[in-house]
Amino acid sequence: MHSTDADLAKALQGILSPESVLSGAAAERAYDCDAYTVDRNNPTAVVLPKSTEEVARVVKWCFANNVPFTARGAGTGLSGGVLPAMGGVVISTKRLCAILEIDIENRCLLAQSGIANKRISDAVKSHGLYFAPDPSSQTVSTIGGNIGENSGGPHTLKYGVTVQHILGVTMVDPTGEIVRFGGKVEGTPGYDFLGLIVGSEGTLGIVTEAWVKLNPIPAAVSTALIAYRKVSDATKTVAEIIAQGTIPAALEMMDSGILRAVKLAFGFEYPEGTQAMLLIECDGEPGRVQSEMEAVKQVCERNHAIEIRIAQDETERARLWTVRKKGIGAMGRIAPSIVTHDGVIPRSKLPEMLEFVYAVAAKHQIGVANIFHAGDGNLHPCFYFNDRDPQQVRNVVEAGEEIIRQCIALGGSVSGEHGIGVEKIDLMPLMFSPADLDLQALSKRIFNDGMLCNPCKVLPNQKGCVEYKKRWRGTAW
Amino acid sequence: MVGPGFVLTPATYQEVAETVGTALGSVVLVHEAESHPFGFPHAPTESTTCLSLENLGGIVEFDVSDQVVVVRAGTRLKDLQEELSKHGQCLPFSKLSSDQERRLAIQNGRLTDEIAYNMPHCLLEPCGSWRDWILGMRLVQHDGTLAKCGSKAVKNVAGYDVQKLMIGARHSLAIVIEVTLKTYPIEALPPSSIRFIGTDSVCNWIQRVRRTDFDLAVREAGDTLVAYDKPSSTFWANVDPTSSLPRYPDDWILRSGTGCSNLEFTDETQTRFMKRTKDLFDPSAKLNPGAMGIF
Numbered sequence: 001m002h003s004t005d006a007d008l009a010k011a012l013q014g015i016l017s018p019e020s021v022l023s024g025a026a027a028e029r030a031y032d033c034d035a036y037t038v039d040r041n042n043p044t045a046v047v048l049p050k051s052t053e054e055v056a057r058v059v060k061w062c063f064a065n066n067v068p069f070t071a072r073g074a075g076t077g078l079s080g081g082v083l084p085a086m087g088g089v090v091i092s093t094k095r096l097c098a099i100l101e102i103d104i105e106n107r108c109l110l111a112q113s114g115i116a117n118k119r120i121s122d123a124v125k126s127h128g129l130y131f132a133p134d135p136s137s138q139t140v141s142t143i144g145g146n147i148g149e150n151s152g153g154p155h156t157l158k159y160g161v162t163v164q165h166i167l168g169v170t171m172v173d174p175t176g177e178i179v180r181f182g183g184k185v186e187g188t189p190g191y192d193f194l195g196l197i198v199g200s201e202g203t204l205g206i207v208t209e210a211w212v213k214l215n216p217i218p219a220a221v222s223t224a225l226i227a228y229r230k231v232s233d234a235t236k237t238v239a240e241i242i243a244q245g246t247i248p249a250a251l252e253m254m255d256s257g258i259l260r261a262v263k264l265a266f267g268f269e270y271p272e273g274t275q276a277m278l279l280i281e282c283d284g285e286p287g288r289v290q291s292e293m294e295a296v297k298q299v300c301e302r303n304h305a306i307e308i309r310i311a312q313d314e315t316e317r318a319r320l321w322t323v324r325k326k327g328i329g330a331m332g333r334i335a336p337s338i339v340t341h342d343g344v345i346p347r348s349k350l351p352e353m354l355e356f357v358y359a360v361a362a363k364h365q366i367g368v369a370n371i372f373h374a375g376d377g378n379l380h381p382c383f384y385f386n387d388r389d390p391q392q393v394r395n396v397v398e399a400g401e402e403i404i405r406q407c408i409a410l411g412g413s414v415s416g417e418h419g420i421g422v423e424k425i426d427l428m429p430l431m432f433s434p435a436d437l438d439l440q441a442l443s444k445r446i447f448n449d450g451m452l453c454n455p456c457k458v459l460p461n462q463k464g465c466v467e468y469k470k471r472w473r474g475t476a477w
Numbered sequence: 478m479v480g481p482g483f484v485l486t487p488a489t490y491q492e493v494a495e496t497v498g499t500a501l502g503s504v505v506l507v508h509e510a511e512s513h514p515f516g517f518p519h520a521p522t523e524s525t526t527c528l529s530l531e532n533l534g535g536i537v538e539f540d541v542s543d544q545v546v547v548v549r550a551g552t553r554l555k556d557l558q559e560e561l562s563k564h565g566q567c568l569p570f571s572k573l574s575s576d577q578e579r580r581l582a583i584q585n586g587r588l589t590d591e592i593a594y595n596m597p598h599c600l601l602e603p604c605g606s607w608r609d610w611i612l613g614m615r616l617v618q619h620d621g622t623l624a625k626c627g628s629k630a631v632k633n634v635a636g637y638d639v640q641k642l643m644i645g646a647r648h649s650l651a652i653v654i655e656v657t658l659k660t661y662p663i664e665a666l667p668p669s670s671i672r673f674i675g676t677d678s679v680c681n682w683i684q685r686v687r688r689t690d691f692d693l694a695v696r697e698a699g700d701t702l703v704a705y706d707k708p709s710s711t712f713w714a715n716v717d718p719t720s721s722l723p724r725y726p727d728d729w730i731l732r733s734g735t736g737c738s739n740l741e742f743t744d745e746t747q748t749r750f751m752k753r754t755k756d757l758f759d760p761s762a763k764l765n766p767g768a769m770g771i772f
Binding site for chain 1: 540541542543544545565595597601605606608609618622623624625626628629630631632633634635636637638639641642644645646650662663664665685686687688689709710726727728729731740741742746747750751753754757758769
């Protein structure tokens with residue numbers, strides 16, 4: 001390790017240009033956490049490379065000098081996945097933001113990993129194509145971050161998560177070697193390394209470029225916002241829609257906490273007494289969309305919907321989506337901090353699980369609002385609180401753990417799309433036995449046999465992380 | 478008892494684990510037919526443990542409202558499909574006649590083999606493949622350790638997706654003994670786009686190319702063509718084992734009847750990491766030796 005932070009920054013300036021290296025108090029503060037603000041740790045330096053080769057140079061140097069490094073996209077992650085857990089170098093992909101090739105005929109696009117998700121769809125919209133994964137952060141979150149977390153979004157119910165839309169990657173492995181997997185044709189025989197890399201939270205290497213699949217924009221779309229007086233009526237609607245064989249493009253739910261925030265922030269009006277709303281979207285061929293939406297409406301009516309608003313044009317559709325897409329942001333009107341959890345349950349368990357969430361929040365005396373991917377059973381309870389009050393922070397962490405434990409007890413998972421990061425690392429043994437975790441550790445060793453590349457993430461009890469953990473958990477405990 | 482001619486048929490997960498863990502030589506999964514038509518297993522020796530999961534079948538649990546089924550990996554695909562269909566669900570394979578299945582060399586395999594060989598199918602483009610349907614797995618490692626990966630949740634990013642490594646791995650990394658699958662409503666199944674050519678020939682060559690190369694590739698296949706599926710740019714052909722069809726950038730092929738050339742790995746990075754993976758997951762090279770053609 002270099003004797004001082006200044007030495008390290010200076011050494012990195014010798015590898016990249018000086019304006020590509022940041023250090024000092026401002027850099028430490030800006031890069032000490034992602035959107036999961038409970039845990040924080042300072043990096044020693046931050047680098048902003050512009051090419052795969054520059055990333056490889058930095059990683060090679062880190063490897064040779066035993067310096068930990070962590071890749072970071074837009075920092076919108078919600079589980080501390082880009083927290084520099086052992087300090088060292090944060091490798092930001094924000095200057096890796098070019099589209100390198102668009103191949104309309106083969107419906108694919110090659111981009112650097114720091115490009116914002118939505119920019120990909122914007123680039124090919126005029127050709128009638130788009131990139132399907134649409135996390136709520138898609139206007140800023142990067143494709144590299146989406147690959148790291150295997151991000152989902154409202155439309156994954158029908159179109160799948162990020163892994164289903166990545167054809168190939170260029171990656172700098174933990175030793176600094178540039179490797180490539182996949183390409184323009186799907187399903188190459190052999191071990192599925194691409195499937196392992198996507199969702200590995202940047203612990204197997206740094207993805208610098210990706211071939212993504214482009215889908216045709218659906219010929220027709222119908223979007224409805226449905227209001228209910230009882231949360232249980234909304235959750236029953238979700239289970240019935242799926243059970244009858246309809247697969248909507250999106251099936252989202254918001255409770256009264258979210259609706260209140262959206263009303264405050266955007267003036268969104270909804271019927272008096274509404275306790276929950278569903279946003280349901282069907283897309284595809286016009287005739288099929290119409291019949292699917294008709295079937296959906298019937299289920300909603302059977303379950304006592306008090307209002308069914310169907311968008312009549314694109315402007316109204318965008319307005320209806322505001323409730324879902326801007327819901328979490330609107331929570332800023334209610335409290336200075338929020339922590340959004342991400343447990344998954346079988347969707348038939350939604351009614352009992354939501355009751356459990358409300359009971360846990362009441363027990364810990366914290367506020368909670370729910371906005372989530374109901375069709376996937378992917379919950380997002382948002383606890384709102386003041387993160388400068390250590391007691392409130394403790395309550396939030398404990399409440400979150402109770403909810404995750406219940407998700408697992410109901411046959412679900414600790415994370416549907418936000419990843420493990422550092423946030424849920426201690427909860428992994430609830431879901432996996434030591435043998436299961438050893439198997440995962442084996443798969444990590446295919447690419448990363450050391451402790452330098454995004455250390456102390458995903459797998460619990462990694463050697464050398466205990467001491468560092470005391471530092472990053474400092475804000476809560 | 479081990480060696481050629483003797484097939485062990487464990488009936489529990491623990492029995493599979495003990496069989497694999499105590500095997501001194503190699504462990505080979507056997508099929509009812511001599512081998513998978515697109516595989517090329519080494520001939521068993523005196524020390525080979527031949528294993529069949531024929532006694533490890535049946536659904537463990539199925540909840541139609543969650544569209545998730547947990548099933549033992551010795552279950553035949555058709556038996557599973559039949560059981561799911563009683564509830565309006567399926568795995569989204571295209572419905573083919575028995576003659577069409579014969580021409581595509583499709584066997585009524587057990588799930589463990591279907592996953593291990595991961596053969597292309599006719600609804601790939603609209604409905605995905607095993608990679609998209611498998612939510613979790615239980616498996617037996619080379620030393621007999623039982624482990625699971627994934628979960629029953631339809632969306633899950635907890636930990637590394639080890640199950641994806643097993644798909645198409647031809648039993649060379651572990652033995653898959655239970656699978657958790659996402660099911661699909663039969664009512665929502667799109668029509669198949671596969672087109673058959675001629676009436677008799679059986680495929681021994683599968684090729685996938687870029688969309689832009691597809692029309693040319695199909696034309697060049699000429700009389701050898703058995704079937705094609707334009708949306709996934711895949712075609713099936715009957716090619717003399719001593720010859721080859723034209724190749725295109727980024728394409729891949731699977732062959733039958735050409736030994737170690739059935740699988741072709743030309744990418745140095747892919748090959749290197751496959752060897753490293755095999756060393757980590759099966760350090761004594763016990764599991765289905767030779768199955769991948771490169772180790």
